[in-house]
Amino acid sequence: MFTTSRGYFLHLSMFSPVKIFKFVVSFTFQTLRCAHFIVKEPMVIGHECAGIIEEVGSEVNNLVPGDRVALEPGISCWRCGHCKQGRYNLCDEMKFFATPPVHGSLANQIVHPADLCFKLPDNVSLEEGAMCEPLSVGIHACRRANIGPETNVLIMGAGPIGLVTLLAARAFGAPKTVIVDVDDYRLSVAKSLGADDIVKVSTNIQDVAEEVELIQKVMGASINVTFDCAGFDKTMSTALGATQPGGKVCLVGMGHSEMTVPLTPAAAREVDVIGVFRYMNTWPLCLEFLRSGKIDVKPLITHRFGFSQKEVEEAFETSARGGTAIKVMFNL
Known part of the structure; x- marks a missing residue:
């Protein structure tokens, strides 16, 4: 005992x-x-x-x-x-x-x-x-952002957490998901998992403005919620710039312990920044998604x-x- x-x-x-x-x-x-x-x-x-x-x-x-x-x-x-x-x-x-x-x-x-x-x-x-553990991160993030059938989702980063966030967003009913990364292979995996579109970007922060325009064009609609699953200056700056006025940016990744990002312009557009740390009460839903086949x-x-x-x-x-x-x- x-x-x-x-x-x-x-x-x-x-x-x-x-x-x-x-x-x-x-x-x-x-x-x-x-x-x-x-x-x-x-x-x-x-x-x-x-x-x-x-x-x-x-x-x-x-x-x-x-x-x-x-x-x-x-x-x-x-x-x-x-x-x-x-x-x-x-x-x-x-x-x-x-x-x-x-x-x-x-x-x-x-x-x-x-x-x-x-x-x-x-x-x-x-x-x-x-x-269930990594999937819980994506599910908790989607709950924090209130993802549903009227929420277009952008995901920064096609690593493991970006990919489970993609699966979770689709399971929560997001009508369109676009995922961004620097790696062709990971983007191909994201596409195979159901991402509606993928965008390859650079690691150069000078490219943010140009890439924001490209991402918005590929989405073809307002970006209601962006999940930054990398957590770097560039990914967060891109997320803040690409998300619609009144939208939400969820910081999931922790690549940088400190960042320099354009918060003032985002605040002027009332873009909410939401922190995501681990998860709570997610295992039952994870197991139901897996049992039902809604997430693979x-x-x-x-x-x-x-x-x-x-x-x-x-x-x-x-x-x-x-x-x-x-x-x-x-x-x-």
Whole structure:
């Protein structure tokens, strides 16, 4: 039995996949930081996971050993003002997998709260269950922006988070989606996933004005909401310039910890800037989208590896190289 002030925990055997973003690989091995989260000592990474329950606490009555579950990786305090208001993703005491100094889930076994373990529908695989974590980012962003059948959506960045945001926006009913990136391959993936149009741009911030005109022309209608899934000076400047007056720009990516962007012209057009941090209460909807087939995340899983030392090294190298790697899976 495993207990804390929060209740009873589950002991899970992680035979299932854990996935790594190229971003996480870069953050861990190159900069050793993501925003204000800084790696100061060796740590276990991994925060996107699913597993098979081995043992449950005596007061757990909705799950049993053998159940396949997807894990929400953040343990909030449930005592602070944010938690009591339901916005537990903003909890100051959040213990989140692989966020310094908390160790992650890239391990054979972990212990986790029962109420953060969600049973998988019979037709949803462990791999798809593990994809609930990145998909949750896109779903939370769409909720923050109130995406619906009257919302034309622009997405800056066709990396993993940009692609799941695309899938979420389509599932929420967005009538038209345009996605922007610097990479031809990622744009082709976005097109195959259902983007109505794609736009290739440069990395040169001097091109923003010209590219804003091109993006607006390709959309062919007002851009109601833009998701910046990269988080750089150029992507945010483009988002602010392309979005219609009275529209919304959601900052999802965290490429730069600080930015210099044209906020004053955007404010004069009453463009709202909305922050998006992690997610809250998204796993049930993720699983329903996956169960119903309204969202298919399987095409995002491009590489699979076991958990030997050699395979782990090869997996990290594959992810760091980029190329055709979108989601790299470990099957433990």
